[in-house]
Amino acid sequence: xxxxxxxxxxxEEAEAVLAFWKQAAEGTSITDDVDGVARxxxxxxxxxxxxxxxxxxxxxxxAGYDGxxxxxYRLAVLPSHRRRGISTAxxxxxxxxFVAVGGRRGDAMVLEANERAHRAWASAGYRxxxxxxxxxxxxx
Numbered sequence: 283x284x285x286x287x288x289x290x291x292x293x294e295e296a297e298a299v300l301a302f303w304k305q306a307a308e309g310t311s312i313t314d315d316v317d318g319v320a321r322x323x324x325x326x327x328x329x330x331x332x333x334x335x336x337x338x339x340x341x342x343x344x345a346g347y348d349g350x351x352x353x354x355y356r357l358a359v360l361p362s363h364r365r366r367g368i369s370t371a372x373x374x375x376x377x378x379x380f381v382a383v384g385g386r387r388g389d390a391m392v393l394e395a396n397e398r399a400h401r402a403w404a405s406a407g408y409r410x411x412x413x414x415x416x417x418x419x420x421x422x
Contacts, residue, residue, distance in 0.1 A: 289334070293323045296317075299342065302358070306358040307342075309393050329344055329346050333371060340363040341357075353390075353391070354376060359372075390403055
């Protein structure tokens, strides 16, 4: 897929990324605002990985690394561009990043009701771990 460009997001792209997620991602997050996305990019410039085709944002993944764990969020592809290898390319970039920093395992946050995402993650070699549950507490 030579016409696909994989790159890191720039801080000034926060609004464009949020607009993309409204089209391509399932669900929303408490951090879905310009300040949250800009803060992510500022803190870890390699975390938000984007895929472009012909200058159009067609995919994203957040590959967060905190020095201990490799966490994957917001794997999303525009509906009109799905099943063309974009998520595979994004995950390859994320995994390459993790290996370079010494990561040992990637953990993906996947909505329970998103069956399409379950199939995509499984086809990429990830497996569900039912013995874990996410516990959250909003601070705002």
